[in-house]
Amino acid sequence: MMDALTGTLAVLGALLVVLAGVGVLRFRDLYSRMHAATKATTLGFALVALAAALAVDAGRGKILLATVFIFVTGPASAHFIGRAAYRAEGIDVRLDGPDDLGDLLDGAAGSPGE
Amino acid sequence: MNRLVRLVLLTAIWVVLWSEPSVANVVGGLVVAGVIVALFDTWRRGPVIVRPLAAARFLAWFLWKLVESNVVVARTVVAPRDRIRTGIVAVPLRGCSDAVATLIADAISLTPGTLTLEVRRDPLTLYVHALDTRDVEQVQRDVRTLEVLAVRAFGDDAALAGLADDDTTSWRAS
Structure with missing residues (x-):
């Protein structure tokens, strides 16, 4: 019974990570790709970690701690990749809709503290 | 008080990472935590507030959204792309502390279809890619x-108090 549960969690988590990989390949611009990479890997990791925590006899605390760190650092690194990509040249960050950030940066062009 | 809490928290993490609450681990953790607390004093602004019931609600809602967000991304990966119209939207916040703004920015990146790209002060505004x-x-x-x-x-x-002033959310307040 326990094996079935851990197995299901592990496979589900792995599936999400695979889907994230497919998403990174299929989406056409950096931000869409990051949507796939950030969310699916976070929950995917959490599910695999949960399965591992149920399966092992010792070291559960470490696994759960790692999960907490993934949840804290994942979005933060995504934030900084996205922030840097917007300002870098030669990266495909095309948008279909509104671009409030572009309006903000255009308005503040030339001002220090960027 | 704030420092003491951080010291205990960091020591606890250290001990968990070593798997064993031995005297050496606790002392080692205290030393490391002490150095970190002394060197990095960035969280000094404002007291730490936690309302347990509301925090539980936030956590439950967040976990639900995380699952939903994965379903959305999975569907978008598999299905045709006509649902996509990407853009960056500015969302003004109503003056919360840095810590709470960080939490909101992090949670946005893990909820369906949104990703935080930029945070600005004065006025506090999030730039969200959707x-x-x-x-x-x-x-x-x-x-x-x-x-x-x-x-x-x-x-x-x-x-x-800032929340109460806003019409768009007052229906949720009661």
Whole structure:
């Protein structure tokens, strides 16, 4: 019974990570790709970690701690990749809709503290 | 007091990482935690507030959204792309502390179709990349729901009062 549960969690988590990989390949611009990479890997990791925590006899605390760190650092690194990509040249960050950030940066062009 | 809490928390993490609450591990953890607390004093601004019930609600809502967000991404990966209309939307927040703003920005990146790209002060504004901006107001409403939940759980009284002024969220307040 326990094996079935851990197995299901592990496979589900792995599936999400695979889907994230497919998403990174299929989406056409950096931000869409990051949507796939950030969310699916976070929950995917959490599910695999949960399965591992149920399966092992010792070291559960470490696994759960790692999960907490993934949840804290994942979005933060995504934030900084996205922030840097917007300002870098030669990266495909095309948008279909509104671009409030572009309006903000255009308005503040030339001002220090960027 | 704030420092003491951080010292205990960091020591606890250290001990968990070593798997064993031996005397050597606790002492080692205290030393490392002490150095970190002394060197990095960035969290000094404002007291740490946690309202357990509201925090539980925030956590439950967040976990639910995380699952939903994975379903959305999975569907978008598999299905045709006509649902996508990407864009960057500015969402003003109503003056919460740095810590709460960080929490909101992090949670946005893990909820469906949105990703935080930039945070600005004066006025506090989040720039959010959304997969679907056919309804910009919907994107803003989603972020504000998150803000309301986060401020209720961890915000100070001033931030809570700020929420009450806003019409778009008052229906959720009762």
